[in-house]
Amino acid sequence: MLFNVPAAFESFTSHLYSSWFYLIIIAILTPLLYTLSYDLLRVLLMPPGPLPIPFVGNTSMLPKTSPWLTFQHWSQVYGPMFTIWQGRRATVVVSDPQITFDLLEKRSAKFSSRPRTVAMGELLWEMGSILVQPYGKEWSIRRKLLHAALTPKALRLYKPTQEAEANRLCMQLLRLSEEPSGRTGWDWDRLFERFTASIVFCVAYGHRIDSLNAKIIRQRFEFMHFSALLNVPGAYLVESFPLLKYVPECLAPWKAEIKRNGRREAKANMELVDLVRKDMRRAKEKGEDQIPDSLTKMLLEMKEKEDVPLSDRNFAFVPASLFGAGSDTTASSMCSAVLALVTHPATLKQAQKELDATIGKERSPTFADEPNLPYLRALVKEVLRWRPVAVLGGTPHASTGNDWYLGKWIPKGTTILGNNWAINLNEEYYPEPHLFEPRRFLALEMNKLSKFEAAPGYLPVTDGTAGFTITPPELTGKAHPSPKGHSSFGWGRRICPGADLASNTLFIVLAKLIWAFDFLPADGRKPEDYDIFAYTQGFNIRPQRFECKIRLRDGDRKVVLNRDLQDAEAWLERFSAFGEQAG
Numbered sequence: 001m002l003f004n005v006p007a008a009f010e011s012f013t014s015h016l017y018s019s020w021f022y023l024i025i026i027a028i029l030t031p032l033l034y035t036l037s038y039d040l041l042r043v044l045l046m047p048p049g050p051l052p053i054p055f056v057g058n059t060s061m062l063p064k065t066s067p068w069l070t071f072q073h074w075s076q077v078y079g080p081m082f083t084i085w086q087g088r089r090a091t092v093v094v095s096d097p098q099i100t101f102d103l104l105e106k107r108s109a110k111f112s113s114r115p116r117t118v119a120m121g122e123l124l125w126e127m128g129s130i131l132v133q134p135y136g137k138e139w140s141i142r143r144k145l146l147h148a149a150l151t152p153k154a155l156r157l158y159k160p161t162q163e164a165e166a167n168r169l170c171m172q173l174l175r176l177s178e179e180p181s182g183r184t185g186w187d188w189d190r191l192f193e194r195f196t197a198s199i200v201f202c203v204a205y206g207h208r209i210d211s212l213n214a215k216i217i218r219q220r221f222e223f224m225h226f227s228a229l230l231n232v233p234g235a236y237l238v239e240s241f242p243l244l245k246y247v248p249e250c251l252a253p254w255k256a257e258i259k260r261n262g263r264r265e266a267k268a269n270m271e272l273v274d275l276v277r278k279d280m281r282r283a284k285e286k287g288e289d290q291i292p293d294s295l296t297k298m299l300l301e302m303k304e305k306e307d308v309p310l311s312d313r314n315f316a317f318v319p320a321s322l323f324g325a326g327s328d329t330t331a332s333s334m335c336s337a338v339l340a341l342v343t344h345p346a347t348l349k350q351a352q353k354e355l356d357a358t359i360g361k362e363r364s365p366t367f368a369d370e371p372n373l374p375y376l377r378a379l380v381k382e383v384l385r386w387r388p389v390a391v392l393g394g395t396p397h398a399s400t401g402n403d404w405y406l407g408k409w410i411p412k413g414t415t416i417l418g419n420n421w422a423i424n425l426n427e428e429y430y431p432e433p434h435l436f437e438p439r440r441f442l443a444l445e446m447n448k449l450s451k452f453e454a455a456p457g458y459l460p461v462t463d464g465t466a467g468f469t470i471t472p473p474e475l476t477g478k479a480h481p482s483p484k485g486h487s488s489f490g491w492g493r494r495i496c497p498g499a500d501l502a503s504n505t506l507f508i509v510l511a512k513l514i515w516a517f518d519f520l521p522a523d524g525r526k527p528e529d530y531d532i533f534a535y536t537q538g539f540n541i542r543p544q545r546f547e548c549k550i551r552l553r554d555g556d557r558k559v560v561l562n563r564d565l566q567d568a569e570a571w572l573e574r575f576s577a578f579g580e581q582a583g
Contacts, residue, residue: 035088036054039054039088042090042409042411043083045408045409046083046090046092046408046409046410046411046414047078047079047081047082047083047092047408047410048078048079048082048083049074049078049082049083049084049085049093050074050078050082050084052084052085055087055088056087056240057084057085057086057087057088057089057240058084058085058086059085059086059087059234059237059240061084062084062086062233062234063234064232064234064235065537066537067232067233067234067392068391068392068419068420068421068422069421071093071095071392071417071419071421071422072095072419072421072422072425074093075093075095075419075422080094080095080096080099081093081094081095081096081099081405081406081408084233086233086234086239086240087240087241089115089116089239089240089415090411090414090415091115091233091396091414091415091416091417092410092414092415092416092417093417093419094416094417094418094419094423095419095422095423095426096423096426097423097426097429097480097481097482097487098478098481099405099406100393100418100423100487100491101481101482101487101491102405102481103397103405103410103416104397104416104418104491104492104494105481105482105491105492107403108491108492108493110399110400110401110403111397111398111399111400111403111416111492112135112397112400112492112493112494113134113135113136113397113398113399113400114131114132114133114134114135114395114396114397114398114494115396115397115398115413115415116242117132117230117231117239117395118236118238118239118242118244118245119230119235119236119238119239119258120132120227120230120231122245123238123245123255123258123259123262124226124227124230124258124259124261124262124265125227125262125265125266125317126262126266126313128266128313128314128317129317129321130142130143130146130317130318130321131321131324131395132395134398135400135493141308141309141310142310142314142317142318142321143497145299145302145308145318146295146318146321146322146497147497148295148298148299148302149203149204149294149295149298149322150497150498150500150501152500155500155501155504157293158199158202158203158501158504159367159504159508160571161199161202161203161571161572161575162199162367162504162505162508162509163366163367163508163568164567164568164569164571164572165195165198165199165202165208165568165572166195166508166509166512166513167364167512167561167564167565167567167568168195168565168568168569168572169191169192169194169195169509169512169513170364170512170513170516170517170561170564171561171562171564171565172191173188173191173513173516173517173550174516174552174558174561176188176191176550177517177550177551177552186545186547188338188548188550189331189335189545190212192331192334192335193212193221193327193328193331194209194210194211194212194217195331195509196326196327196328196330196331196334196505197209197212197217197220197323197327197331198210199326199327199505200322200323200326200327201217201323201578202292202294202575203294203295203322203326203501204294204295204296204319204320204322204323205272205275205276205294205295205296205319206276206279206291206292206293206294206296206297206575207275207575207576207577207578208572208575208576208577208578209577209578210577210578214577214578215578216268216272216578217578219264219265219268220268220323220327221328223261223264223265223268224323224324224327224328225538226261227324227539228538228539228540229537229538229539230258230539231395231539232392232537232538232539233392233417236254238255265320266313266316266317269313269316269317269319269320270312270313270316272296272316272319272320273296273300273312273315273316273319276291276294276296276297276300277300279291279297280297280300292574292575294319295318295319295322296319299315299318299319303315321497322498325496325497325498325501325502326498326501326502326505328540329389329390329496329502329540330502330505330506331542332389332540332541332542333383333384333387333389333502333506334506334509334510335542335543336383336386336387336389336542336543337379337383337506337510338519338548339387339530339532339543339546340382340383340386340387340436340532341514341519342519342520342521342527342530342548343436343527343528343530343532344435344436344437344527345520345527347379347436347437347438348514348518348519350375350438351375351376351379351438351514352514352515352553354373354374354375354376355373355376355511355514355515356515358372358373359515361554361556361557361560362556362560363560364511364512364515364516364557364560364561364564365508365511365512365515366508367504367507367508369511370507373511374442374445374446375438375439375442375445376507376510376511376514377441377445377507378438378439378440378441378442378444378445379438379510380503380506380507380510381438381441381444381445381484381485381486382436382437382438382440382441383506383510384486384488384489384506385424385430385441385485385486385488386424386434386436387535387541387543388420388421388424388488389488389540389541389542390420390488390489390490390496390539390540391419391420391421391540391541392417392418392419392420392421392539393417393418393419393420393423393487393490393491394490394494394496395494396415396416396417396418397415397416397417397418397491397492397494398413398414398415398416399411399412399413399414399416400412418487418490418491420487420488423487424486424487424488427477428477428478429477429478429479429480430475430477431474431475431476431477432474432475434532437475439471439472439475440471440475440476440477441471441485442471443471444471444485489502515553515557516552516553516557516560516561517550517551517552517553518549518550518551518552518553519548519549519550520548520549520550520551521548521549522547522548522549523549525547530546534546
């Protein structure tokens, strides 16, 4: 039988093509099956959560508004630690204070990095801000520079400025309340923003803010609000599908807008550093007294003596980051405080009772009075707990290694998000969580004192071991793991660097405001008419604007406020002000 060469060759090539076809199929399916198997393993071993779609995750389920409420609901369904998926990226959402403390404080060596943030980190800031820096050398350099202005010694130096600005705010509120138009009902929050912005600018740049119409401050708020919107889970599809980052700007208007804002912010940051550099040069040339100390001045002096391994662009992000850490956030807490006082008049009266018994009418409170005002200190903590500004715990953490917790696997690279809304309203720790009640922190504050003489109205009870206890049983929940009694400033190595600066500002301004004014519902309204859940959207939240009545308590306090204003203006003269068109 003759060998049929053409037929054999045809058979051979047919088998060859068939083999190549199968090899291609296998080459495609193998990594796909491996990826699916690995993702299935993660779903099975990680904390439970809503069932994800392969390669898509829960992206379609993530709400565009108020995600903290949805996450709070899911925590009741899946438990205090659950997993959501953005594409193949896993995020563990925690709603329990102890779990968050265990992971982000006790195991901070593993949970102090940052997840990849394409929109805010890579496109907007080009990884220049400490907020988005992963844990490592680059982050440590920035943190060290920022902390130089926030040491306990430095914080003491800022207190006269905080007191002066609080005195100035009180007089501005008084003048506003005396205007016949009645604008005080709505415009007080703008005065709060000027107050906190001026303190932060004095600390960061050695200049004060006299008006929110200054170009520099308008820009700051614009930049901050824009970045806050980028950091809400589910807000941008590029976080679930990072390859979208490479779509040309002409086909992606969202990307062009983000990068344009990033360039504007970086330019504005560098201009502020240049301003301080010019101040220093001009003072040196004229032989004038030194300009006020500030973070930027200190960093520039440091840069002259030693190598600071940051570009001019990234160097300028260091003092700029103070604004987000202590300006808008503090103003937002002040707005929540006013809402709380208007809707809880008994709490306002109790705070005034303590102030009157301790201070009297002849002067206003100062930082020197702080040890003798435990109820007011407790009130500050309750403001931070009741309505946390960083409602989703600030920028999320990320794990740098595999870990197990409560029998659940947390793989390397997992995002950890502390839902502060659910944490601060956790009924196991804070009974009646929506009730604004400083007494839940009062025992903690009074136990700090070696001796306490109760002001009228207090009913101290000694428990024999921990000193005075005033927190009533119905408000006593599980002990919070943090010594502060709350975690509204974050956790571990990523805790807000401006936390103590913000706490000091809140204490002195609320002390002076409550001493001087009554905060009442607007005419024709009652405390229960206000919606205590009407808050803004974004990374940081505050109450939606509301009308109220701010009324001077009596004429004697007006005399004190006038005297305080003179002292404040004398102190603040050392900080030159930005004009309305400055910047």
